[in-house]
Amino acid sequence: MIVKVIEFIGAVIEKPALGMGRIVLLLVSILRGMLKPPFEIRNIIGQMLEVGVNSLPVVLITAIATGMVLALHMYTGFSRFGAEGLVGTVVALSMTREFGPVLAALVVAGRAGAAMAAELGTMKVTEQIDALETLAVNPVKYLVVPRFLAGLIMLPALTIITDIVGILGGYFVNVVLLGTSSKSYLRATWDFLQMEDIYNGMIKACFFGAAFTLISCYKGFYTSGGAEGVGRATTGAVVYSFMTILISDYFLSAWLFR
Amino acid sequence: MRKSSTELKVGIFAILVIIVLSYMTFKIGSLPLLWERGYRLYVDFDDVNGLDEQSRIKIAGVEVGVVERINLEGGKARLTLALNPDVTVYSNAVASLRMSGLLGDKYLSLLIGSQDHPLMKSGEIIVNTRPAADIDMLANQLTTAAKHIGDMTKNLQDIFGQGERVAIKEAIQNLNTVTSNLREISEENREPLRNLIVQLDSFTEALSAKGPGVMDDISLMAKNLGEKGPELMENLNRVANELDQILADNKTAFKDSMENIRVTSESTSSIARKLDAGEGTLGRLLKEDELYESLAKVSREAGKSLDVVGRLRTFMDFHTEYNTEEAEWKGYFNLTLQPDKDKYYILGIVSDPMGSVEKTEKTTNNVTVIEEEIEDKIEFSAQFARRFDDFTLRVGLIENTFGFGADYFFSDNKGRMKFDLWDISAKEAKADKAHVRLGIDYRIFKYVFVSGGVDNLLNSNRRGIYVGGGLEFEDEDFKYLFGNVPSIPLNK
Numbered sequence: 001m002i003v004k005v006i007e008f009i010g011a012v013i014e015k016p017a018l019g020m021g022r023i024v025l026l027l028v029s030i031l032r033g034m035l036k037p038p039f040e041i042r043n044i045i046g047q048m049l050e051v052g053v054n055s056l057p058v059v060l061i062t063a064i065a066t067g068m069v070l071a072l073h074m075y076t077g078f079s080r081f082g083a084e085g086l087v088g089t090v091v092a093l094s095m096t097r098e099f100g101p102v103l104a105a106l107v108v109a110g111r112a113g114a115a116m117a118a119e120l121g122t123m124k125v126t127e128q129i130d131a132l133e134t135l136a137v138n139p140v141k142y143l144v145v146p147r148f149l150a151g152l153i154m155l156p157a158l159t160i161i162t163d164i165v166g167i168l169g170g171y172f173v174n175v176v177l178l179g180t181s182s183k184s185y186l187r188a189t190w191d192f193l194q195m196e197d198i199y200n201g202m203i204k205a206c207f208f209g210a211a212f213t214l215i216s217c218y219k220g221f222y223t224s225g226g227a228e229g230v231g232r233a234t235t236g237a238v239v240y241s242f243m244t245i246l247i248s249d250y251f252l253s254a255w256l257f258r
Numbered sequence: 259m260r261k262s263s264t265e266l267k268v269g270i271f272a273i274l275v276i277i278v279l280s281y282m283t284f285k286i287g288s289l290p291l292l293w294e295r296g297y298r299l300y301v302d303f304d305d306v307n308g309l310d311e312q313s314r315i316k317i318a319g320v321e322v323g324v325v326e327r328i329n330l331e332g333g334k335a336r337l338t339l340a341l342n343p344d345v346t347v348y349s350n351a352v353a354s355l356r357m358s359g360l361l362g363d364k365y366l367s368l369l370i371g372s373q374d375h376p377l378m379k380s381g382e383i384i385v386n387t388r389p390a391a392d393i394d395m396l397a398n399q400l401t402t403a404a405k406h407i408g409d410m411t412k413n414l415q416d417i418f419g420q421g422e423r424v425a426i427k428e429a430i431q432n433l434n435t436v437t438s439n440l441r442e443i444s445e446e447n448r449e450p451l452r453n454l455i456v457q458l459d460s461f462t463e464a465l466s467a468k469g470p471g472v473m474d475d476i477s478l479m480a481k482n483l484g485e486k487g488p489e490l491m492e493n494l495n496r497v498a499n500e501l502d503q504i505l506a507d508n509k510t511a512f513k514d515s516m517e518n519i520r521v522t523s524e525s526t527s528s529i530a531r532k533l534d535a536g537e538g539t540l541g542r543l544l545k546e547d548e549l550y551e552s553l554a555k556v557s558r559e560a561g562k563s564l565d566v567v568g569r570l571r572t573f574m575d576f577h578t579e580y581n582t583e584e585a586e587w588k589g590y591f592n593l594t595l596q597p598d599k600d601k602y603y604i605l606g607i608v609s610d611p612m613g614s615v616e617k618t619e620k621t622t623n624n625v626t627v628i629e630e631e632i633e634d635k636i637e638f639s640a641q642f643a644r645r646f647d648d649f650t651l652r653v654g655l656i657e658n659t660f661g662f663g664a665d666y667f668f669s670d671n672k673g674r675m676k677f678d679l680w681d682i683s684a685k686e687a688k689a690d691k692a693h694v695r696l697g698i699d700y701r702i703f704k705y706v707f708v709s710g711g712v713d714n715l716l717n718s719n720r721r722g723i724y725v726g727g728g729l730e731f732e733d734e735d736f737k738y739l740f741g742n743v744p745s746i747p748l749n750k
Contacts, residue, residue, distance in 0.1 A: 045265055045268050046264055048268045048271075049264045049268050052268070052271055053270075053271045056271070157271065157272070157275040160275050160278050160279050160282070161274070161275060161278060163278075163282070164278045164281075164282065190286060193282075193285075193286050194286060195283065195286055198282060198283075198286075
């Protein structure tokens with residue numbers, strides 16, 4: 001009886017533990033691959049285009065919409081106790097600290113993360129990855145490292161863009177639509193914002209970038225079961241990426257902003 | 259080539275990011291740079307609660323620096339002020355803590371002092387300070403005020419000492435006794451009092467009836483009587499005698515004249531009665547409202563008729579539609595006459611490409627072939643529409659046949675959802691059911707609208723989507739074609 005219970009617990013834990021172990025091992029081999037030449041610059045730039053530049057339109061729309069909505073609600077709320085002047089401050093702080101990194105990460109994870117998992121998954125089930133190994137090419141170094149680096153570099157960059165575009169969206173709603181003075185809105189925005197707010201947002205974004213590429217590549221790398229498996233891997237990559245981003249966001253915020 | 263384009267894109271992106279980042283850094287970080295080169299002054303405060311390092315320093319509301327450091331020196335807060343190099347402060351300067359708004363940040367406000375005092379140099383201490391004029395102070399003052407009020411009530415209490423209190427109490431008690439006594443008296447003597455009052459009442463009544471002069475007369479009379487008593491009595495006696503004589507002589511004449519007066523008054527009252535009842539011409543004229551009413555009606559109707567023309571709004575619209583199923587253009591011209599807000603008339607001309615069907619029977623080699631030739635035709639619509647809020651019902655002639663429709667207006671009358679049903683007997687070409695169409699018009703500019711929808715819903719072989727657009731505008735002059743000569747209906 002007791003043995004069965006223990007077996008059950010083991011069975012429950014085994015799979016997540018296996019996954020965690022594989023992710024850690026993948027991360028270790030990524031880090032090792034990053035340090036060793038040759039550095040696949042072309043490959044990295046290609047992935048940067050895919051992860052960063054091509055995600056820009058979606059990120060821009062998300063950012064401007066969020067900034068505008070945020071400003072609108074803040075204005076309504078603050079005007080109830082006569083503090084409309086603080087809308088700019090709150091919009092700027094929430095964009096840089098929270099919405100910038102999180103929204104950029106979610107959009108990119110949904111777009112590029114899914115693509116990564118699907119791409120690597122297809123390569124896996126069609127045994128292209130095995131073929132690479134046969135040719136003495138380290139598949140992690142060749143396929144995963146560029147993606148990982150692209151995520152690590154491009155997400156903070158996209159965060160910066162999200163921050164400024166969100167602030168502009170807030171500016172548009174408040175100054176153009178609601179008629180706050182442009183000067184005082186900008187003052188409220190820049191006077192209370194500090195460099196830590198922006199840098200900490202970027203640190204969060206780095207973490208998110210690394211996390212979603214790692215998860216997506218892991219999901220792609222361990223795909224099995226043909227076309228259906230690729231589908232599963234893609235879904236899993238997006239779901240786990242989102243969960244990781246949202247949950248870790250709280251802990252990162254608590255740690256970075258105290 | 260393709261590779262370099264990738265690199266180009268990534269490069270542009272990188273430059274963009276760097277520009278934005280440095281812009282933001284500059285925006286946030288640039289402020290302190292200006293006064294970092296400036297000079298330092300110190301000031302001591304008892305309490306700087308709410309003030310932080312990097313808080314702003316303002317002179318007359320203009321930012322001139324930041325509070326660089328706050329540290330404790332001998333139980334007081336010592337602030338290090340980093341000031342703009344071109345700001346001059348004199349030794350009698352005053353520093354005070356202020357708040358920007360009720361919820362705002364604290365900042366340090368400086369009055370630069372007067373020029374007859376020496377200029378302050380870096381490292382000197384501003385001696386004059388004023389504590390924060392903020393909620394704390396307000397609360398302090400309120401506390402003081404509350405204390406004063408407390409004192410005042412206490413003083414009042416002291417004024418009314420024990421002796422005064424007893425006196426007041428006694429006075430009240432006395433008042434009480436007096437009123438209760440009064441009540442007892444009035445209760446015991448209720449009946450006599452009432453009689454007294456009644457008599458007084460009748461007396462005053464009599465007095466007032468006989469006029470205010472009575473009292474004077476009485477007193478005068480009494481006086482005169484006293485003086486001329488005997489003589490007067492004699493005269494009176496004689497007068498009475500004479501009067502008696504006169505009355506006796508003219509008894510009949512008096513009687514006759516009284517009778518005449520009575521008859522005259524009677525006939526007068528009869529005339530008045532008849533007039534009042536509307537008898538006779540004059541009476542009728544006076545009594546019946548007909549004349550007045552007809553006059554009033556005439557003027558009212560005239561007014562209304564002119565009013566209708568004035569109120570009438572006319573709209574014209576021209577539009578055309580392309581029907582995808584029939585691959586034909588259909589043209590419309592409508593004139594809408596709107597006498598008031600809730601109803602209007604639509605008169606329209608439609609050029610219908612599927613208008614009429616010409617059936618010709620041809621018999622060649624014993625085979626009879628019916629050829630249908632469809633021709634375009636001009637058709638007419640005339641509808642009466644009644645509007646209920648955003649909803650309009652129309653009925654009348656649509657494209658030469660009886661039909662009805664309904665409209666729903668939305669987004670401030672800019673858009674209109676239309677439903678039309680006509681040609682119930684299915685006389686149109688290739689139709690075996692009534693013609694039903696459902697569509698939406700939307701006004702994109704002031705005069706321009708677009709329309710689209712599904713045409714001929716019930717006839718599957720002619721069902722199609724139509725799109726189109728046109729112009730609709732209000733015409734101010736057209737209505738006077740109808741309204742120049744208003745006819746005045748008199749008998750209505």
